[in-house]
Amino acid sequence: MKNYHINIFYSSEDEGYIADIPDLKYCSAFGETPEAALHEVQIAKAAWLESAKTEGKTIPEPKYRPAIYQVMT
Numbered sequence: 001m002k003n004y005h006i007n008i009f010y011s012s013e014d015e016g017y018i019a020d021i022p023d024l025k026y027c028s029a030f031g032e033t034p035e036a037a038l039h040e041v042q043i044a045k046a047a048w049l050e051s052a053k054t055e056g057k058t059i060p061e062p063k064y065r066p067a068i069y070q071v072m073t
Helices: 034-054
Strands: 007-011 016-020 028-031
Touching: 007 034, 016 034, 028 034
Parallel strands: none
Antiparallel strands: 007 016, 016 028
């Protein structure tokens, strides 16, 4: 599987952690801990990629990088 950037953040509204993969539209998951959210989003990623493959949709290359990882020129 390709290495996609994963965001993990606490949601006070949901009272837990949300993990999402910006390159994969609508691919996100919930967990009570950051580790649980990461585990769940890995499952969601596998399902997202398998579904796209089955439906013949284009699977995007990993491109998203947060500003802290971008080189300023």
